[in-house]
Amino acid sequence: MNSRDTHPQRNFPSAKDECATLAPHPSYDRPGSAYELAFKDESFLLRDDMRPIRLQLELLKPEKLLDEQGVHATIVMFGSARILPEDTARTRLAAAEADGDPGAIARARGQLAMSRYYEEARRFAQIATQACADRGRPIVIATGGGPGVMEAGNRGAYEVGGKSVGLNIVLPHEQYPNPYITPELCFRFHYFGLRKMHFLMRSIALVCFPGGYGTLDELFETLTLIQTGKSRRRPILLFGRDFWTRLINIDLLLETGMISPGDEQLFQYVETAEEAWAVLSQQPELAASAGA
Incomplete structure (x- = not known):
């Protein structure tokens, strides 16, 4: 039984309440003083030797808040931040053609060709979010929270009225959260390792x-x-067989013994949002509730 059930009044003030009622002490509330409460002392928490505490906080904050929001299962979407929406890619191509720069035109055509993945990611997130809602499954889309494919995933979920998670990372060139993430599920990480752990935990x-x-x-x-x-x-579904097979020579890894027979079956290729959902909808976590 929770102690709050038997004791409606707190025996001790909460840390939040204590901070709100702290009396000022001009003799000690100054830079360099050790008087500040430890959990309010930013200069103390940011010391190199406090890294274990910061790691723990980056583990616990998303863990607690995701649990409170009822997010216990996710479909994670990875992909480039550089892939553009189709309409943006077409606008850039038109501008490049107007300028007449052959190099810029070639780059813009490449961006337009790759923009199909933005649209597939957006449609996949729409399909998956709507299907999970229809089946009564609280499974949400999770992305890295930035632009490109990440934006497409959050956008697709948003467009059909679903929640989605964004796990952002602090970078030298700041990554800003895309506008489609559910605000209560938008997080920012310092440590790549803990961010990747949270991608996989749910x-x-x-x-x-x-x-x-x-x-x-x-x-x-x-x-x-x-x-x-x-x-x-x-x-694990890889969108775009041609891209992935040109990038990663799985046959070479098998032929040279760098991976074992069967390791090539840890993933499969798909080409469209509909094909991807057809694969996932047969998984136990989803297929079990098909008649719900």
């Missing part, structure tokens, strides 16, 4: 779109954890 599936170093880092950490048995197996 995930029932990973849907990975084309991306660069960051996307590859997230994908291969997931594959490594599953391959080594550190994490349970779950579906």
